Amino acid sequence: MSTAVRREAPHHNTLTCYVRYQCRLPECTERYTQQNQTRRHGQATGSWTTLIDAEPVRQHLLQLQAAGITLYRVAALAGMNYTSVRIYLHHGYNNCEPxxxxxxxxxxxxxxxxxxxxxxxxxxxxxxLQRRLQALAAIGWPKEHVARHAGLAPRHISTLSRRPTVLASTADLVNTAYEELRHRSTRRNGVTKLVANRTRNRAKANRWPPPKYWDRFPGAIDDPHFTPEYLVPQTEILAADARWLIDTAGMTRTQVAERLGKDRTYIDRVLGPVETKAAA
Structure with a gap:
């Protein structure tokens, strides 16, 4: 697995993209420069605000979550990015930040x-909601059984997989069903072996992560900006890294190969011959 930037920065409205993802878009570089100028001016005049303990904020976020309010909803109300809120409850994805x-x-x-x-x-x-249905499918639960367990019409739950938003009450029902069914045996709860295997195979073909995968990334299952890399071949991950460095950081393929610790010929092979002609 590459140790370099794995994908594009999740957002470009804070300093995270510049510092952690080495983004050098003009507007992000300007934001970083202005932040440094503001900090130096504040320190010189004595107006620079120091940081305070985040524990009260963490406790408040836990209370909001207990009431069924997702961190994504909190971020929207606070005018922030999801990851900028999440970091006060959990470490960064892949333990990249405490x-x-x-x-x-x-x-x-x-x-x-x-x-x-x-x-x-x-x-x-x-x-x-959609990822929870997919995660349950990955361990053999067809959506019809999930729907009945959640108290929803099977025909209705099929339409939820195509909607950008759902009723909060419906999401809560599916969330509850997810937590209950993920620990139960499909065979002992009315799902035949044939149906369970067919459901698992469909999930595998679509690369739907199971519950254990989502357990590794607290909060990520509700984050539309998080891209799961479940069952993704290493060549695809490397290609995504390389394209990001070329498109966003402006590197040549030779520089990308050095950055990722790979041979230039290997970088050309994973990106393909068409792109080889277009990029240095």
């Missing part, structure tokens, strides 16, 4: 201002 224990007063105030009554939505992003 959980943050300090926070700026301004960001803390935005998160603490969110209350349960105002934050509870009538509709939520459907990503989490």
């Amino acid at each position: 959980r943050r224990r300090r926070i700026t007063p301004e960001v803390a105030a935005r998160i603490l201002a969110i209350n349960v009554e105002e934050a509870t939505p009538s509709k939520v992003d459907a990503t989490g």
Whole structure:
């Protein structure tokens, strides 16, 4: 697995893309420069705000989650990116960054201002619901059985897989069914061996991660910006890394090969002959 940047930065509205993903888009470079200028000016004038303990924010986020409010919903209400909120509860994906224990007063105030009554939505992003249905399919649960367990019409749950948003109440029903069924045997709960195997094969063909995969990335199952790399061949991952470095960082293929620790001929092979003619 590559140790370099694995994919494009999840967002370009904070310093994360510049610092962690080495993004050098003009607007991101300008944002980084302005931040440094603001910091130096604040330090010189004594107006620079120091960080404060993030524990009250973490506890507030846990309370919001307990009330059924996802971190993605919190991020939208706070005008932040999902990962910028998530980092106060969990470490970064793949343990790339520890959980943050300090926070700026301004960001803390935005998160603490969110209350349960105002934050509870009538509709939520459907990503989490769809991924839970897929994860259950990966261990043999057909969506018809999941629907009945959740108290939903089987025909209705099929349409949910194609919708960008769903009712929050519906998402809660599927979330509950997911937590219950993931620990149960399909054979002992009315699913025949033939149907279970057919469901698993379909999930495998579509590269749908099972529950154990999502357990490795807390909160990621509800994050539409998170791209699972379950059953993805290493050549595809390497190709994605290489394309990102070429398109975003402006590297040549020779530079990409050096960055990823691979031979130039191997980089050309995973990217393909057509791209070889177009890129240095």
